[in-house]
Amino acid sequence: MSTVLEVSLLWGRYQATPWNRTPNEGSVEWPPSPWRLLRALYASWKTHEPSLSSERVETLLGRLAEPPSFVLPSHTETHTRHYFPGIAHREGVKSDTSKVINATLVTERGARLWVEWMADLDADQREVLQLLAQGVRYLGRAESIVEVRVVDAAGDGDRLDPIASAETDSVRLLTPEVPLDLAALTLTPSMVRRDRRLLPPSTRWTRYCRPSPVRPERPRPAKIVERVEAVRFELSSSVLPSRFEAVTLADVAHRALVARSEGTSAVLRGRDAEGRRLSGLHGHAHYLPIPDRFDQGARRITGLVVWAPDGLTGGDLATVRGLRSLRSWRLDESGVGRMVVVGEGPPAVIAPELASTAAVWESITPYVMTRHHKGQLVDRLRADVRAELRHRGQPDDVVVELVPGSWLKFRRYRKGREGIAAQRAAFGLRVTFPEPVTGPLALGQLSHFGLGMFRPVVT
Amino acid sequence: MTKSRILIDVELEPAIGSRFQPTGFPDLGHAEFRRPNGAASLLVESEQSMANHLEATLWDDSANEPVELIAGLPHVRVVRDDGSFVTSSRVEAHRLASAFVKDSTLGGANMVGIIRDRLGLSEDVLLDHRKIAREVFRLDPLALLHGVFFADGKWPGQPRIARAVTAFIEAEGVQRVESGGVKKDAVRHSIAEGSGGSSEGYGTVPFARTAWTAERIVASFSVDLKQIRSYGLGDAASSLLADLAQFEIRSLLNDGMRLRTACDLVPTGQPVIDKAGDPLPALEELEARVRAGVTAVGDVLDGASTIDVLWDGGKRKEKK
Numbered sequence: 015m016s017t018v019l020e021v022s023l024l025w026g027r028y029q030a031t032p033w034n035r036t037p038n039e040g041s042v043e044w045p046p047s048p049w050r051l052l053r054a055l056y057a058s059w060k061t062h063e064p065s066l067s068s069e070r071v072e073t074l075l076g077r078l079a080e081p082p083s084f085v086l087p088s089h090t091e092t093h094t095r096h097y098f099p100g101i102a103h104r105e106g107v108k109s110d111t112s113k114v115i116n117a118t119l120v121t122e123r124g125a126r127l128w129v130e131w132m133a134d135l136d137a138d139q140r141e142v143l144q145l146l147a148q149g150v151r152y153l154g155r156a157e158s159i160v161e162v163r164v165v166d167a168a169g170d171g172d173r174l175d176p177i178a179s180a181e182t183d184s185v186r187l188l189t190p191e192v193p194l195d196l197a198a199l200t201l202t203p204s205m206v207r208r209d210r211r212l213l214p215p216s217t218r219w220t221r222y223c224r225p226s227p228v229r230p231e232r233p234r235p236a237k238i239v240e241r242v243e244a245v246r247f248e249l250s251s252s253v254l255p256s257r258f259e260a261v262t263l264a265d266v267a268h269r270a271l272v273a274r275s276e277g278t279s280a281v282l283r284g285r286d287a288e289g290r291r292l293s294g295l296h297g298h299a300h301y302l303p304i305p306d307r308f309d310q311g312a313r314r315i316t317g318l319v320v321w322a323p324d325g326l327t328g329g330d331l332a333t334v335r336g337l338r339s340l341r342s343w344r345l346d347e348s349g350v351g352r353m354v355v356v357g358e359g360p361p362a363v364i365a366p367e368l369a370s371t372a373a374v375w376e377s378i379t380p381y382v383m384t385r386h387h388k389g390q391l392v393d394r395l396r397a398d399v400r401a402e403l404r405h406r407g408q409p410d411d412v413v414v415e416l417v418p419g420s421w422l423k424f425r426r427y428r429k430g431r432e433g434i435a436a437q438r439a440a441f442g443l444r445v446t447f448p449e450p451v452t453g454p455l456a457l458g459q460l461s462h463f464g465l466g467m468f469r470p471v472v473t
Numbered sequence: 474m475t476k477s478r479i480l481i482d483v484e485l486e487p488a489i490g491s492r493f494q495p496t497g498f499p500d501l502g503h504a505e506f507r508r509p510n511g512a513a514s515l516l517v518e519s520e521q522s523m524a525n526h527l528e529a530t531l532w533d534d535s536a537n538e539p540v541e542l543i544a545g546l547p548h549v550r551v552v553r554d555d556g557s558f559v560t561s562s563r564v565e566a567h568r569l570a571s572a573f574v575k576d577s578t579l580g581g582a583n584m585v586g587i588i589r590d591r592l593g594l595s596e597d598v599l600l601d602h603r604k605i606a607r608e609v610f611r612l613d614p615l616a617l618l619h620g621v622f623f624a625d626g627k628w629p630g631q632p633r634i635a636r637a638v639t640a641f642i643e644a645e646g647v648q649r650v651e652s653g654g655v656k657k658d659a660v661r662h663s664i665a666e667g668s669g670g671s672s673e674g675y676g677t678v679p680f681a682r683t684a685w686t687a688e689r690i691v692a693s694f695s696v697d698l699k700q701i702r703s704y705g706l707g708d709a710a711s712s713l714l715a716d717l718a719q720f721e722i723r724s725l726l727n728d729g730m731r732l733r734t735a736c737d738l739v740p741t742g743q744p745v746i747d748k749a750g751d752p753l754p755a756l757e758e759l760e761a762r763v764r765a766g767v768t769a770v771g772d773v774l775d776g777a778s779t780i781d782v783l784w785d786g787g788k789r790k791e792k793k
Contacts, residue, residue, distance in 0.1 A: 024480065024695070025641075025693055025695075026508065060602070061602065061700075061703045062699065062703050087509070088509040089509060090506060090507055090508065090509055091506075092504060092505075092506030092516075093501075093504075094498045094501065094504045094516060094519060095498045095499045095500055095501050096498065096499075096519070096521065097499060113499055113500075118506075120506055120507075120508055120509070120514075121508075121509060122508060122509060122510060148477065148699075149699065149703075151478075151635075151697050151699060151700055152635070156620065156635040156636050156639065157520045157636075157639050157641070159478075159639065159695050159697070161478075204631075228509040248653075248655045248677075248679035249679075250676075250677065250678060250679050316677065352679070353679075354653060354679035354680065354681060355653065355681070356653040356654060356655060356679055357653075
């Protein structure tokens with residue numbers, strides 16, 4: 015009959031440094047070495063059962079000197095890192111904050127491992143072992159609390175027996191030589207090193223097959239196709255673009271995303287695979303620069319919303335999320351160094367300045383007509399706006415008024431793509447709907463590039 | 474008191490909302506891991522951090538002294554020569570073995586030597602663990618609960634007392650919540666050369682933030698009664714230590730755990746029962762037990778009281 019110790023890892027966490035390794039190597043001694051177990055039993059004797067006679071204990075420990083077999087539960091690994099509070103604390107001396115790696119083996123809570131020795135113990139020795147086992151409160155660090163007891167047989171798990179030859183995938187554990195040398199068992203590591211030894215005397219390495227951590231199956235979630243309507247970026251740069259360069263910024267962002275997606279994304283590019291412009295209800299991406307203010311005091315562009323009414327999914331969404339900076343000669347000295355995603359979702363949620371519900375809308379950037387119309391300027395503008403609204407499936411029974419402002423200061427052509435001759439006439443408008451509508455509202459030429467943006471006037 | 478351990482798991486939830494922010498570790502960020510069954514888990518608060526929170530329940534930060542309940546238990550106070558408070562063995566990470574204690578003197582004699590003699594440490598002499606435990610009790614009993622490691626070559630044998638109270642907080646079934654924001658600078662719109670930039674605190678700075686939601690957040694506590702009994706201090710002192718440990722846990726649970734800005738956790742309200750089925754007593758009962766216990770350990774303390782040691786400012790000393 016064999017002797018089996020059952021070790022329950024009460025919290026499923028186990029941290030113990032292998033012999034001959036430093037804690038910062040991040041490795042965990044698994045399974046616990048026979049040397050560690052015997053030392054733990056000895057310590058248990060001295061701490062909790064000092065009344066047991068040394069003869070009984072030493073005989074018992076001597077019976078357990080042969081390398082045992084292990085039966086192990088499944089495990090994974092993790093670690094944390096800590097800045098160790100230095101003990102130097104001296105004025106004028108740089109404080110000692112070494113980083114310590116705390117490697118932990120994780121099992122299910124209460125998982126059990128068994129250690130089996132091929133030793134037949136008599137009743138008295140089993141009783142002593144049971145008493146000593148109860149006194150083993152932790153293995154390794156004090157946080158790795160365990161409960162140890164003698165059982166009749168090991169349970170289910172991966173069995174590890176000692177192996178004779180050094181195979182490539184084996185782990186070595188420190189075991190005593192037979193017969194057990196108790197003086198060696200009780201040496202502290204510093205005493206061992208003082209004698210210039212790597213290992214305590216009368217010990218040797220015993221090899222076992224390496225227990226490998228479980229690669230836990232990630233539970234497969236239901237296939238959810240993530241669909242986001244708008245992504246808002248905040249821009250950070252030493253010089254932010256002027257608000258008059260809205261088209262330039264939108265164009266640069268458009269080029270950047272098309273380049274990132276290698277031209278394959280119709281939504282981001284606005285053209286299909288053959289290069290034809292997308293027709294339809296303008297569901298493809300709009301690049302909407304957000305100024306720092308929404309009145310005549312606005313000066314700089316501080317944000318950008320990439321809005322696709324048809325939604326951004328999968329690869330397109332990843333492409334947009336991955337936009338980090340915008341650098342282009344087109345932006346002169348104000349290339350945007352850093353862009354951070356600060357919101358994803360419906361425009362009404364992430365960009366309420368553009369997209370809440372109102373009946374009256376006013377221009378943020380100037381409106382440029384798309385078609386030829388006849389008649390007075392205001393009538394022509396109204397006809398154009400109505401056509402644009404119809405084209406987007408919006409109600410078109412609107413009142414259009416001109417709003418003064420420095421609209422002609424806006425650059426109204428795409429730098430580098432079009433010459434300044436392509437610059438169009440532009441106007442600031444106030445559009446009043448019969449019923450409140452929800453934004454964003456972007457109409458007219460270059461509406462996908464930041465022109466013709468309106469803001470809701472909430473009274 | 475034949476139970477060997479008090480093992481308690483308490484379910485927690487965020488006090489407001491459903492998101493929380495766990496401990497961050499250098500280079501690692503948040504400590505995610507998976508249990509073998511695949512459950513995505515997260516270490517919300519490490520053992521080291523929880524030990525600090527437990528100790529804080531018995532320390533009055535504003536007065537720099539222990540709470541009135543345990544005023545009768547000794548500890549080591551470190552002061553400057555003008556009497557001002559520096560630190561104490563209750564506050565220091567290394568407790569009695571802190572550098573501040575080591576560099577201090579009591580009545581002119583250096584504390585390293587005083588501790589060495591009191592614990593009976595000497596070369597080629599076996600460590601007497603019970604004597605060490607008794608003397609540590611007389612210096613600062615809480616060091617027997619939270620552990621102390623006399624790690625210095627000048628202390629022969631470098632005795633170590635493992636912590637008897639361990640706790641941590643883990644979350645299971647976790648998912649990330651990414652959000653962010655902008656630190657706006659309404660005054661300074663652009664940063665010109667020469668004037669203060671974002672490193673000085675000016676400017677508009679966008680930032681990202683990761684919080685988490687979890688199916689379960691569990692705080693686990695362990696009080697090793699067998700270890701406390703092994704100190705050999707007798708029933709009165711052992712009971713007091715066990716009651717102090719439970720008082721710390723109960724205090725922490727009652728007050729809710731405001732661990733960091735975005736991490737405010739409270740118990741879900743289920744009864745707090747240990748693995749053996751015994752409930753954790755209410756705060757009033759533990760308070761009464763501790764109060765009685767403090768007066769009952771007079772003979773173990775044997776006249777020991779709080780000592781004030783003089784810190785010299787930590788200047789390098791000449792080798793003796």
